[in-house]
Amino acid sequence: MLSPRSSNYKRLEGGTGPSREPAGRSFAWKKSAIRVVVFIGLVYSFGPRRGVLNGYVSLSSIMRPDTMSNDCEMTPAPEPLTTEHPDHPQSAPAAHDDDSPPTAHPTDPASDGDLTKTHHCAKPYKAGVPLVQFALMIDMSSVGSRIHIYKFNNCGPSPAFEYEVSKYRHGEISFYRTSPRTVAESLDSLLDEAVRVVPESLRGCTPVQVKVTAAIRRLGAKVARDVVAAIRLRLEEKYLFSLQSDNAVEIMEGREQSIYAWLTANYLLSTLSADPSAQKTPPYAVLGLGFALAEIIFEPTFDVAKPDAQLEESEHKYELMYDGQRRVLYEHSHRGYGMVTARQSTHRIVDSMSNHSEDAVVTNPCLARGTNRTVEIIDEKMTGKNWRSVTMVGGDVGSWESCNEVVELVLNKDASCEVQPCSFNGVYQPSLLETFPHGKILLLHFFDDRLSPFLTTTANPLKAPIHVSAFADLAKIVCRGPTAWKEHWGSDAGLMQELERRPEWCLDLTYMNALLLGYGLEGDREIQLGTQFGGMELGWCLGASVATIAGVELNCRV
Template sequence: MFSTSPRSSNYERLEGGMGPGRASRKLAWKKIAVGCAVLIGLVWFFSPRSDGFISDLPTPGLEDIYPPPGTIPLTTRPAASQGDKASPTNAPPSSSPQPIPTSPETDVDPLKTVHCTAPHSPNSPLVQYAVMIDAGSTGSRIHVYKFNNCGPSPAYEYEVFKQITPGLSSYAKSPQGAAESLDVLLEEALRVVPESLRKCAPLAVKATAGLRLLGPQESTDILKAVENHLKNKYPFPLPDEDAVAIMDGKDEGVYAWITANYLLNTIRADSPKSSPPYAVLDLGGGSTQIVFEPERGDEKADAVLKDGEHKYELQFGDATRVLYQHSYLGYGLKSARGSVHRVVEFLDSLRSSRVDVGQLPRISNPCLSQGTTKEVEIPASDGEETKTVLMAGEDVGSFEACNRVLELVMAKDAMCEVKPCSFDGVYQPSLLDAFPSGRILLLSYFYDRLTPLLPSPPNGVQPHLTISTISSLARQVCAGPSTWTQHWGAYPDVLAELQDRPEWCLDLTFMHALLVLGYEFADSRDVELGKRIEGTELGWCLGATIAMVGGKLTCRL
């Protein structure tokens, strides 16, 4: 159904766990002890001042985030997710219309489809199932998809989703344990896929940032154990030699872009011309991705994007698209937390000579909410051991002070070989030129961290959010429990979440810094949050599965 540009060999360096930056360097914090820069950073870090990169626009309160009633309806999947319409002679009889199933429970006959009575091609099955396992950094998730072949290419119908924790990377010393951890997910696939179709239902396991950050030997051992386990215990075919593999980060972002825009009906054959694709920003635990199609106007694609691994040529259906994409390994939410804690601990070690006997060292951390504490394990660096400290928000926790730490973390001053750059020395065209007015969809941890703090949408209306909404929420969360009570006193579940997660201040502040300092979106830019569309999870899995079922069908003997 679509083809992609060749895999980038330069991405292989990221699978060795080098984190953000060039292959010749380790994490930036291992080199941070440059005397003069640190001394300047200390003065700058602890001195009161206004934030240099935050917009001076007033930040909205929670009462400002909803538009007038009747505007911005909640986005839903089109009633029939058909990229290619069935021919009149192939359509189900109109005298007995059937409801469109959205799950196995509402699917009267999982061997058939309500969209047609015969496949478009006699060589294709009427319906086809496919199984994708997302082996992420925080857990593993299975997606079981049903497609029909009423048109010249497979059309998606519905999904079954289930997840478990921890992720495969937690089994670094037990590859077989990693493989067996997926059994509970594969039992779900056996439940959903009819027995007669299992040998023709392709299965793939794609690992992301968690395994990329393991050593190459550990990740290879886990993937081999998983592949052997699948072949020996389950009937599903593995479609190719890369069926169980670490996904290239650029593919992860592009597949998420395809998933979202396919479901939002902006890139299908029947999509309205007045609905251009969304930019998709996906924030995982170990990495984050940005993908958008430049708003070219009358310009050619080559005039908008410079050549390089960031340029992704995509053949989808009957259209050729040129996308900008980049995956930042080491800048996912959990990786960012570790980076912030390392910087704070290092700066504290320079300004004080701690002698803590019989108790954990206590360190003031401006990225924790005021009045909260958290035990934090500082990852080991070269020649050092892992250490555990007690981070405390005390009276220093604040959005502005945390932003100063994040200015160091974001590596905004890294060498930019191809200009202009976003952060960490990565080329990105100016969004004012390349994507000045397009819609922006925020996925994964963006959704998970922001939606609990927002009021429930009234009358089915999508919250009107701008990037400045994130900074407004961050200020309220970082200010501590007294402010929480003012804003969320009527929501005890929210208060309990905030109390249990002192790093919520850090998470919100990092998300804002990523968008404004990193990608250089305007603080006033509208954004939308996404988790699922009528039961279908947003993310890279559906896009990758469409690619898998769109190729040659290979059944297991």
């Protein structure tokens, strides 16, 4: 899932270059444009607010204080979470071979002592599995490669995550043009780190996976195929780690990242526990909002009394085997509906309706009243070839109601729905009201970033529990401009500075509300947010790793 904390964030949000993601669709807004007496605009630079959120149920209260960024890097927080927490995946009590008092749980090999053992128990929960397991994941992206070395214990019915060690190696996508063998050998420094960390007695049963970015396909099918084959051969010839399956080394598609991000979140939230005595909590639906994509993943349930009620066979269906259980998920990535591309779509609609001269100022209801920005209008395919600057102002028309009319056009709800029901833009999606009526909703990325300042402010903070309607409630105030800001949050200098510098809060909050309603959520539906730790957030690597060891018989090398 895309993250506002990726290396491209400052470039995109800082106005130094447009997103290169294609919009991938045409809008049906023209036929209803006469209803909109508004003009619109702008992409401007603003980075995410960071910090721990208070006053609502957050992942910080139920996760270990180690978590992943979108590129899967994990950063330990100062205070380790104790195993006594009822919602933590590791529920077994600490055990020791002697009568010494229990120590703080290790967060790295230096504080761990004997890495073949664990501080959580003295023997595995069930026979036939090792007490401790390691798993290796190498993420080869277009800007470099990173290895993630995960330690788990089997004190409970499912593997419990303890900590992670990682190492990074820089390398641009062009590096893949070199010989496949050279590319494979470049991973030696990362794999040598795994040799240093993983005890020799455990290496043969330690699964290793290498996921290569799909961007390599741009270099040609033969290059991609040869690189994958060379990496696998290097692992087989030099390292004892286990290649658990034929696809242990592969080119990873974006859809798999979304699925494994869902698995990461629900694994850490203990909703997938195989413990029959554990309180069963349905898996969370995970909704992410990145630069160019809006993503939704959930496990729908259908009325067994209706034989025709089932998830349609389509590209949206994903079957996942985890810990001996088969889960059927709905997943879709709405390309062109991420935060940056949605802003651009909004700007184009307003600009096209303004009938202004080249140097005219365009009135934009999605900018807060009394604010202005110069924005770049980019062609619909987001190529950046035909862009121009336009000055847009909130003027006296900036309002949530007018802005909402425009973003409704962006969502293209009038599009033909070939397979019903649909969410928006003609995309099939099971009804959340019918197939996920009581499940919990977890919002990530831009959703979290935009609500964070209003949760942490001491001046009229947003109270728990949070509902979908919070986005509209805040937008109605924010779009009214500085006078309304001062009335509600005037004593919070930090929040006031955020709003004064970034009038796009009006557009963003309005769009997020419309997007959630477009998915079929109602205003009174409770939501939870993904909390960042050390500037990192949930990603896919841990989920992909735990899937290789949970309920799976390991193929060990000798």
